[in-house]
Amino acid sequence: MATLSGPQTQISDESLGELRMIVRGDVLTREDPGYAAVRPAYNAMHPGRPALVVRPTGAADVIVAINFARANGLVVAVRGGGHSVAGLSSVDGGLLIDLARMNGVVVDPEARTVRVQGGALIGDVDHETQAFGLVAPSGIVSDTGVAGLTLGGGEGWLRRKHGLAIDNLLSAQVVCADGELRTASADTNPDLFWALRGGGGNFGVVTSFTFRCHPVGPIVAFAGVFHPVEDAENVYRKFREWAATVPEEISAMIGCTTLPASENTPPEIHNRPFIVTGALYSGDSLEGQKIIQPLREIGTPLADISGPLPFAAVQAAFDEFFRRGTLRSYWKSTFVEELTDPILDIIMDKARSRPSDRVFVIAFQMGGAINRVGAGETAYSERSANWMISIDGNWADEADDDRVISWVRDAWAEVHAHGTGTQYLNFTGVEGEGVTAGVESAFGQNLVRLAEIKAKYDPQNLFRLNNNIVPAAGAGI
Ligand SMILES: Cc1cc2nc3c(=O)[nH]c(=O)nc-3n(C[C@H](O)[C@H](O)[C@H](O)COP(=O)(O)OP(=O)(O)OC[C@H]3O[C@@H](n4cnc5c(N)ncnc54)[C@H](O)[C@@H]3O)c2cc1C
Known part of the structure; x- marks a missing residue:
């Protein structure tokens, strides 16, 4: 198995047998029938092929798995939901602690x-x-x-x-x-x-x-309005005007992409680039619908799915376009104080020139309660920006890896030059950059x-498949 120090190590049948006896959940090697059913990772670029998988049923099994990893010096990956865009819950040859059974x-x-x-x-x-x-x-x-x-x-x-x-x-x-x-x-x-x-x-x-x-809910006011990309100038600028006036109950976004045909989306948006404006009002649904109304009156939409909707349905509305293991993904984000004209111009340019259908260029409205927390009050330090721009590269064909990844990097660099200097680590790809990429700018x-x-x-950096923080020279516990 892969070790933290480099050389491979052999786990004896005896140690594996002991592990199987103590763990109440599953202990799976590549030969076990259950191995193929382990919850897959989201990013098709990082399926991972662990030598050993422990699927704990509770904290007791997690303790055993960690002690086993530490005692054998194993490379260990921890999988919660497996949605890491950077593939940080996947490992080749090491130990995967997959928490799928702990979903209570x-x-x-x-x-x-x-x-x-x-x-x-x-x-x-x-x-x-x-x-x-x-x-x-x-x-x-x-x-x-x-x-x-x-x-x-x-x-x-x-x-x-x-x-x-x-x-x-x-x-x-x-x-x-x-x-x-x-x-x-x-x-x-x-x-x-x-x-x-x-x-x-x-x-x-x-x-x-x-x-x-x-x-909140079960019924909430939700806006989802789709526009032709040709109307970008009008839609982006009017969206920005509207967003500047709304109360904190509204969290809004504007994005551009192209989606395949689906019975869950209006035919008018199938297989054509569109701009979508989205918003949710976390309060009284009737009041929310009034506030959302001007957003629905921008330009001539291709389709409008706004209305009072169950909160749980809104949460699952995009699920089918992000099925695990189907897309290769490389995302990068940056925070900006405001959607200034130069930033909007870059975003519109990137929206029009996306290198692959499933690439998203999104602006998320931030601010409000997020920014009432001080930058030093939690490890997450970005507490001043009012917008996050995310360039989400998603594509299907491995042959497009280099082309899409370099486009995302270049597009990101253009917006980032106007940003607060921080980025969102949950939206940070690390292809070739290494697991410490973005950590300095994210934490400041x-x-x-x-x-x-x-x-x-964690003085030995046992947990290193993450946006890794290198331990400072200092004492353990
Ligand atoms: C389609 C899609 C939609 C997304 N939407 C949003 C969104 O709306 N908002 C948002 O903020 N982010 C979003 N994200 C980003 C998401 O927050 C990150 O990808 C996050 O890492 C996913 O968590 P996970 O448990 O599924 O990840 P995993 O891949 O399981 O793990 C990610 C990292 O967290 C560590 N980890 C996981 N579980 C544990 C645990 N129990 N204890 C310790 N470490 C653990 C892993 O070791 C790894 O380093 C989205 C991502 C995708 C792919």
Whole structure:
């Protein structure tokens, strides 16, 4: 098996037998029938071929798996939902700890909190919380893992009213590199709690998260309006004007792409480039529809699917276009203070010149509750920008890898030159750049503290398949 120090190591039948005896979940080698059914990674560029997979049923198995990895010096990957755009939950030859069986979700409707195990997907959480008219803010595609999303920040349709996923995190339970299960909250191990809120999978395996929920839904006002790309000038500028006037209950976006035919989308947008404006109002649905109305009156749309819709349906609306293992992906993002004219010009130019149909050029409205948290209050440091621009390269054919990746990099560099200097690590590809790519700019002044906390909880950098923070020279626990 692949080791942290480089040379391969052989795991004896005896050690494997002992591991199988102690672990209550699955221990799978490539020869086991269950191996092929392990939850696949999202990014088709990184299917991974681990030598060994442990699928824990709870924290006890996670502890065993980590102790096994440490004792044998193994390269270890941790998979929550497997949606890492950079393929960071995939490994060749090492140990994969796949948390798919740990997808339990327990809502406390009175306290308005939800406890979520480390392998749950957004859809698992929305299903349980919506039964009580509650939402724990997370992300947009329901097949995405809550764990990786949260550990990197987590932005979704409620972000401006209720903040990022991390801004609603009350506590987490984490198995650290020494095999100890720790609680991280404002009162217990507050340094770990600070680091988990944006610092990624660097500090251990999170076995459960407890989030604050908010009353939203089940019916919400949603806008989804599709325009011909030829009308970009008008649509982008009017969208910007409208977005400047809306309350924090609205979180909006504007994006450009091309999608294949589907019975779930209007025929008018099939297989042709379009601009989509989207928004969700996290409050009274009737009030929301009034606020969204001007967005629906921009230009002459190709199609308009806006209306009062179930929140859970909105969350799953894009799922079919992001089926795991079907697309190769390389994304890069940057934050900007405002959508200035020069930035809009670049975005429109990139929208028109996308190198492949499934490439998205998106502007997400940020600000509001996100920016009321100080840059040093959580590891996630970007708390001033009002927009995030994401260039999402998605394509099917391996022959297009170099062409699309270099286009994304060039497009990103043009926008980034106008940005705050930060980027969103959950949307950061690392093809050839290495796992520390983007870490410095994403964390800014928080990186020094993060490296110290990394040295405390993972001095040997056992957890290195992530947006990696190199441990500072310092003592372990
Ligand atoms: C189609 C698509 C849509 C997306 N939409 C959004 C969105 O709306 N908002 C948003 O903010 N982001 C979004 N993302 C980005 C997403 O947040 C990241 O890809 C995130 O890493 C996914 O989490 P995961 O658990 O599925 O990832 P994984 O691939 O399982 O893991 C990603 C990283 O987190 C680590 N990790 C995973 N689980 C744990 C755990 N339990 N404990 C410790 N470390 C762990 C892994 O080791 C790895 O380094 C989207 C991504 C895709 C592909």
